[in-house]
Amino acid sequence: MPVGVDPGCELCAGDLPDGWMLTYLDGDPAGEATRETMLTLGNGYLTTRGAPPEATSDGVHYPGTYLAGFHNRLSDPGRADGEDSIVNLPNWLPLTYRPAGGDWFAPGQGRRVHEHRVLDLRNGIYLRELLAVDRQQRRTRIRQRRLVSMANPHLAMLETILIPENWSGRLEIRSAVDGGVVNSNAAAEAGTCGRHLTEVASGKDDPETVWLTAVTTSSRQRVAVVARTRVGVAGAPAAHTSRVTAPGPDAVGHVFGIDVAPEGRVSVEKTVAVFSSRDRAVDAPLTAAREELRYAGTCDVLLAEHAGAWHRLWERFRLDVGESHRWQAPIRVHTFHLLQTLSPHTIALDAGVPARGLHGEGYHGHIFWDELFVYPYLNLRLPELTRALLEYRHRRLTAARRAAESAGMVGALFPWQSGSSGRDESPSRSPSPVSGRWLDDYTGRQQHVNLAVAYCVWRYWETTADLSFLAGCGVKLLIETARFWAGLATYDPSDDRYDIRGVLGPDEYHDGYPGRPGLGLDNCAYINVMVAWALARAEEAYAITRGQPGAVPWREVAVDDDERRRWAHISHRLRLVFLDHGILAQFERYGDLAELDWDRYRRRYGDLRLLGSLLQAEGDDPNRYKISKQADVLMLLYLFSADELTGLVRRLGYDFDPARIPATVEHYLSRTTHGSTLSRIAHAWVLARTDRRRSVEMLQTALGTDLADPAHSSTREGIHLGATAGTLDILQRCYTGLEVRDNVLRLDPLLPEELDHLGCVIRYRNLLITLRVERDRVQISAAAGADQPVPLTVRERTVMLAPGDTITVALHRGIGR
Incomplete structure (x- = not known):
């Protein structure tokens, strides 16, 4: 019998389809937080991590429940306005048992002989079975089904079957809701760790139902959780006792008592409803949660409705490479976790694309440029969702305008890290992952996030021809972005060129020239090409909406002829710098930097994904070297076809030979450490037509980003959502050669050898x-x-x-x- 298999375990004995199951047998404590991330359940509104219901946050386990867009700001001595973060909400999971007079089952109490956990991707259900032995050698088998309803975004359910295998007597079951939680999933981000909830209140509605409410400390948002727990035997009601308990200072629950015999089956159905003051058409969250729970059906009813909703989603988000193919299961895992953060339920919310999904507290739950890797996939699946997420940016346009004004600029400047309000949430100091020392953090100066927003707006419009969006939101985003970059460009009449100075590109290893950290770089190729493209798209969008006077009731943004002429001139005359043999230089004076002794550093460290921090720990400066953390120049080939890029560079007045693209790819790829999970996505795409073997290798690694090496993975702080969607998009668009251009859907398939x-x-x-x-x-x-x-x-x-x-x-x- 294979190690870890229990003949009495239904999951071990069951015939589970491998392509639809993510399975964990037992498991070491070091990787538990990552497994709990991978076992997260969600519906685009509400998510709950896959922690055991008997566990608390103890350094190994981390129960976390999150709502999309639900943030709070904690005071921080390092920031006058505090730190904004997604909030760990009251934990609705707590459920445990004990033989009367014994210890409550919990981590460290008794012995787990066997534990088998399965994430059923097809039906969206977390299945768990374990066999526990207490100090008196009483064996109890526990079978659980858990869901966060995709049919009703406010409902979640935990069903538990308890089977005493070798004992009889009184069984006690404790079911609770815990409002005493804190944020501590991402310990390195100390500014947001701590208690985000206050004014916790709780009570009992009836012998089966308890409720708990709390208010966030700063944003004053209210959340309500109402839990109903029903105890029976073999699925039917049975005589039992019930009393209210308070297992913690800010917790409320019931303790149920029932008599059991060996091999008897006690069923426990726990159903919860969650509402917040951010919900639409809700007067009081507690009232709404009570009402929702009143109409909620049994576990079987909820499960059937939930599974039906998932089946409909799978029909729309199907991506097949063959049931026996090694990629099929990871593809479904990525699709599943993407849809748990971004689903049809997200459309009604004021939420963006959190870099770590709704699976943990990494990056405080902030929104970066990762949407650039997510929207192309959604545009061709559920474009209404892309529109709703882009409207998150539009609602924060006023904050972006004020940010530009504060920097002495015109137009709009979106922050590198965005949260609830749209103000800049980027840190000024961060701990080194190598030395632990706190260092100045200049990543917040990545103003190219503006270009990502513009790119996403235009690609959505190209795919959907959604004129109401373009006229109502899109044109304003494009124009204000164009104004910002046109204002940043300075004219050099000596050669009729424009320069953009003091900026940071996507490669975070370079934030300035040697000896000038944090002061930015001049004429970044990625930025200048993207600016030229964005200026042309702003002009095009303005012309489209100007020709549709009935599209909006009034025009909020006016562009005069002089401004448009300046945009046109800049978009034709931005400066690019080239290395020898026609290779685009990452930025001006890049060619003057030193080459790194790669062999020496590989011998010393092996894994170089943290090369920038390794150099800093040695007292060196990554700004001195021709190295890249992730795709920078090559991002242009991720966003544009070779023909498009050639046209853009030639439009700027340069004699660009597309035959130099392979040499450009090789130059930068050989100097890139892939220190970001997004890097391999971009490179897998770039290599798809020139080196399919390496493209597949990059894709294979990206597919395993959140599945491999759980003991050392940052996945414990959340799913890498950009990488998740990006892998799917490589299959959907890159390997099929699918693109939308000039109002035509184009296909030019070129499958790698690994796919038939x-x-x-x-x-x-x-x-x-x-x-x-x-x-x-x-x-x-x-x-x-x-x-x-x-x-x-x-x-x-x-x-x-x-x-x-x-x-x-x-x-x-x-x-x-």
Whole structure:
């Protein structure tokens, strides 16, 4: 029998489909926090980490419950306005048992003979079975099912079956809600650790139901949790006792007592409703939670509704490479965790894309530029969700304008780290992951987040042709971004060029020139090319909306002819710098930097993902070297095709030869440490057409970002959401050659050797399209309906795809129906 298998365990004995299951048998304490992240359940509104219900935050386990966009600000001596963070909310999970007079089952109490945990991805259920032995050698088997409802965003459920295997007597069960929680999942981010909840109140509604409310310390947001616990035998009500208990100073619950015999089955159904003062159409969160729970069905009913909602999501987000393929299970894990943070329920919320999802407190739950890697996937699946998330940026446009004004600039400047209000939440000092010393942190000067916002706005518009969004929100975001960068550009009449100085590109190893840390760099290739592109898109968007006077009731942003002419001039004359042989320089004077002795540092440290911090710990300066933490120049090839990039550089007046792109890729890739999880996403994409073997290697590593090495993984602080969506998008768009350009849906498939087929469902201009790409052909089927046909180009041949059509493309022979 395999090690860890228990013949009495239903999960061990069950025939579980591997491609839909994430399984953990037993497990060492060092990796427990990562496993709890991977076992998180959520619905785009509410998430709960996969901690055991009998556990508290103890350095090994970390129960955490979060609501999308629910933040609070703690006072911090280092910041006058305090630190903003996502809030760890009252823990609704607590449930444990004991034989009367014995110890309550908890980590460290008794012995766990066996523990088997399974995340059922198809149905969105966390299954758990364990066998526990107490100090009196009483054996109790515990079987649990847990869900956070995808059918009703405010409901969650925990079902527990308790089976005393070798004892009889009185069994006591304690079910509670704990409001005494603190934020401590990301200990390095000390400013947000601590108690975010105050004014905790609790009470009992009936022998099965308790409630708890709390208020955040600064934002004064109220949250309410109402829990109903029903105890029975074999799924039916049974005689038992019930009394209210307070297992902690800010906790409330029930203790139930019931008589049991060996092999008897006691069922415990715990259902909770969660509301906050941020919810729409809610007068009082406690009243709303009570009402929701009153109408909530049994566990079986909730499970059926929840599984049905997940099945519908899987139909829309299907991405198939073959059930036996080693990528299929990771693909589903990534899809599952993306949808737990960003789902149809998120559309009604004021929320952005947190870099670590809703799975932990990494980066305080802040929003970075990671949306750049997320929206392209969502645009072709659930574009309404992208629109709602972009509206998060639009609602904070006033704060971005004020940030630009404070910096002496015009337009809008979005912060590198954004939270609840839109003010800049970037830290000024951070601890080194190598030495632990607190160092000046200049990452907040990455103003290129503005360009990411503009890029996301335009790509959403290209994919959807959503004129109401472009006219109502998109054009303002594009214009204010254009104004910021046009204001930052300075004109050099000697050669009719514009310079952008003192900025930081995506590569965080360089925040200034040697001896000038934090002062920024001049003429970053990524920034200057993106600015040229963004200025042209702002002009184009303005022209589109100006030609649609009925699209909005009034025009909030006016652009005069002089301003547009200046945009046009800048977008044609921004300066780029080149190295030898026509390779784009990452920034001006990049060629003067020293080469690193890579072999020496690999011998010394092995893993160089923290190279910048390693150099600082040695008293050296990463600004001195031609090194990169992540894709910078090569981000341009992630965002644009080779043809597009060539056109952009030539538009700036440079004689750019696209034949130099492979040499450019090799130059920077050989000097990159991939210190960010997003780096391999970008490089897998860039290499897809020139070096498919390395592209696949990069993708394979990215697919394992949150699954590998749990003992040393930062996944304990949350899912890497940008990497999660980015891996899916490589399969969806990169390997299929799918792009939207000039109002045409284009396909140019080139599968890697590791794939013999790839199937997915996309939505383009309201047309639901099923794609199946094989080595020698691609089949495109449009669902029947009343939508308008769309132009489709495959390998430079264009046809019209109408609802109900199926088009088969022989990749080397032509097109047939």
